[in-house]
Amino acid sequence: MTDALSDWDFGAAFRHIRQVASLRQEDMSAITGLSQSFLSTLESGTRRLLNIDKIIPVLERLGVPPHVAPIPVPGSVAQSLQATGGLQSTLIPAPVWESPLDIAKRLNATTSSNTDPATVAILEQGVADLVDRYEAEGPHRLAPEAVDLRNFIQDRLDGQQPPRQRGALFRLAAQASGLLGYMAVNAGRETVAEAYCREAEELAKEITDLELIMWIQGTRSLNAYYAGHYDQAVQWADAGLAIDPNHPQAIRLHSNGRARALGKLGDRPGAEGAIAAAEELSSQHLVPMGLTSCISFEPYGMARTLANAATVHVALTNTARVLGYADQIDELVEQSDSAWSQALVRLDVATALLAGPRPDVERAMVLGRQVLEAGGGPPIRSVVQRAGELLAGAKGWQNLPAVREYGDALRSWQSAPQKKYLAKSAKMARPTEQTREAADAAHGRPGRLSSHASAQRQ
Numbered sequence: 019m020t021d022a023l024s025d026w027d028f029g030a031a032f033r034h035i036r037q038v039a040s041l042r043q044e045d046m047s048a049i050t051g052l053s054q055s056f057l058s059t060l061e062s063g064t065r066r067l068l069n070i071d072k073i074i075p076v077l078e079r080l081g082v083p084p085h086v087a088p089i090p091v092p093g094s095v096a097q098s099l100q101a102t103g104g105l106q107s108t109l110i111p112a113p114v115w116e117s118p119l120d121i122a123k124r125l126n127a128t129t130s131s132n133t134d135p136a137t138v139a140i141l142e143q144g145v146a147d148l149v150d151r152y153e154a155e156g157p158h159r160l161a162p163e164a165v166d167l168r169n170f171i172q173d174r175l176d177g178q179q180p181p182r183q184r185g186a187l188f189r190l191a192a193q194a195s196g197l198l199g200y201m202a203v204n205a206g207r208e209t210v211a212e213a214y215c216r217e218a219e220e221l222a223k224e225i226t227d228l229e230l231i232m233w234i235q236g237t238r239s240l241n242a243y244y245a246g247h248y249d250q251a252v253q254w255a256d257a258g259l260a261i262d263p264n265h266p267q268a269i270r271l272h273s274n275g276r277a278r279a280l281g282k283l284g285d286r287p288g289a290e291g292a293i294a295a296a297e298e299l300s301s302q303h304l305v306p307m308g309l310t311s312c313i314s315f316e317p318y319g320m321a322r323t324l325a326n327a328a329t330v331h332v333a334l335t336n337t338a339r340v341l342g343y344a345d346q347i348d349e350l351v352e353q354s355d356s357a358w359s360q361a362l363v364r365l366d367v368a369t370a371l372l373a374g375p376r377p378d379v380e381r382a383m384v385l386g387r388q389v390l391e392a393g394g395g396p397p398i399r400s401v402v403q404r405a406g407e408l409l410a411g412a413k414g415w416q417n418l419p420a421v422r423e424y425g426d427a428l429r430s431w432q433s434a435p436q437k438k439y440l441a442k443s444a445k446m447a448r449p450t451e452q453t454r455e456a457a458d459a460a461h462g463r464p465g466r467l468s469s470h471a472s473a474q475r476q
Contacts, residue, residue: 023088028067028076029060035080039123040130049118050076081117132177138186141171145193152313153356156396157201158436164201168194185225192221193315196234200313203241204398206443211241232258232267233315239275243282244399251279266303266317272296273318273326281333289334293327309347309354321350325363332366340370357395364389365404372411379412383420390424390431402432402440 022030036046043061047054052072059065067073077087144167148160171191179187199214215238222230235258242251255275259268277292296318306319328343344367351359368385371378386408394401409428412421432441 023082026066026068026088028073029063029065032057033061040126041122045122045126049122050079052076079118081115081120129180131179131183133174133179133183133187135183137174138183138190141167141174141187141190145190145197148197149311149314152197152201153311153358153395156398157205158397161198161201161205164194164198168198188221188225189227189230192218192225192227192230192234195221196230196237196315197313199234200237200240203237203244204400206244206399206440208241208245208443212238215241228261229265229267230315232261232265232271234258235261236267236270236275239271239279243275243279244403248279248282252276252283255279264299264302266299266305269296269299269303269305269318269323272299273323273330277330278326278333281330284334286334289330293323293330296323296326307350309350309356309359312356312358321347322359325351325359325366328363328366328370332369335370335373337370337374340366357393358398358401361389361392361394361401362404365401365408369404369408369411372408379415379418380420382408382412383418383424386424387427390427394431397434397436397440399440399443402437405431406441 019031019034022028022034032046032050035041036043041049043054043057046052047057050057052060052067056065060067067076073088148164148167152160168191171187171194175184175187175191195214195218199211199218202208202211202214215234219231219234222234235254239251239254239258242248242254252275255271258271258275262268272292273296275292277289277296280289280292300318300320300323303317305317307321308319309321309325310316310319312322324343324347328340328347331337331339331343344363347363351363354360364385368382368389371382371385386405389401389405394405405428409421409425412418412424415421416425432438
């Protein structure tokens with residue numbers, strides 16, 4: 019820089035300044051007062067700046083120190099000291115003005131970003147892609163990709179962005195952590211799931227994303243439900259509903275959160291009231307009729323709400339209601355790509371067939387075998403848990419060949435490492451008193467079932 023100025027090579031000096039300060043020629047034009055086209059010729063070496071009347075203003079605007087400037091700059095501190103012998107300047111300090119270059123460098127540093135809008139769009143698509151692929155590939159396969167995505171977003175957050183892009187990154191980070199929390203629930207990792215949900219909630223709070231916070235509370239409720247902590251599941255759902263009870267996200271909190279947990283607790287009025295609230299909200303909002311992805315950030319569609327209603331009435335041992343809800347969504351479930359939903363609805367129907375005054379044990383075991391033979395989709399806790407609950411519910415008929423065959427098939431199905439872990443982590447429900455009574459009432463002793471009762475269910 020000093021050599022360039024001493025040689026009156028302003029083009030080389032300007033080029034050096036722009037490189038150091040990350041400035042464009044337009045920025046340098048605004049600072050120096052020289053046209054961009056003239057600056058271009060100076061930097062290319064095709065022209066030289068020799069006009070003193072132009073050089074002095076340029077030196078002043080750039081704040082070039084007197085000992086570096088090729089000519090004296092009027093009004094400089096050095097000239098003031100020479101004119102006054104140094105006395106006046108020491109008594110009246112000169113204003114400490116920043117140079118235009120300093121100001122431009124600060125502005126550039128403030129507005130610079132390590133994440134452009136195109137990168138944000140790619141990350142948003144990455145989150146959407148995980149949601150779209152989840153039911154086909156499952157948590158064990160997709161979790162590593164989700165971790166990579168979350169870490170990449172964190173790398174961006176550790177840098178600097180303007181407020182709008184930083185807010186988008188916070189939302190993406192919260193969503194990625196939320197997805198990991200949901201995956202951990204399905205993988206039977208309760209503690210990890212809660213840690214991810216806590217992280218997601220704090221990130222969502224930073225940008226006041228209330229809809230996402232409600233979704234996170236629903237995932238916490240799901241985690242507590244499959245851990246067997248039904249009171250806690252209700253509390254998490256209620257925490258989400260307290261944010262906005264009329265929001266579309268409240269549909270999930272009512273049907274998947276409160277209703278199912280209250281059903282497990284035996285609170286029939288509370289459970290049925292929660293299902294009614296979910297159905298009422300579904301009628302007030304524009305929700306899809308089809309089967310939405312279980313992990314989607316969108317509000318629950320009607321089919322998924324009704325599937326949860328069926329699960330609620332399994333816990334309440336109301337076979338007729340379970341079969342009624344299953345009939346309503348049967349076509350949508352069978353046409354969907356969700357192997358999990360198909361498995362869960364069949365297992366709910368099978369378990370419901372064991373209840374009531376005329377249990378159909380053989381049909382229940384056939385449905386259970388169908389689920390196991392189809393595979394049930396990628397291994398997740400809910401399918402493994404309900405498959406185990408079906409066998410536990412048939413304990414009163416354990417001498418029936420159909421029950422023994424289902425038990426053998428279940429043990430073989432659960433022998434795969436991931437299913438084995440999920441089976442150990444699942445909190446299997448004990449057979450209800452109603453189921454035991456139904457077994458005892460079947461022709462006076464367990465282990466026998468009339469062919470008429472079986473045929474009726476076929």
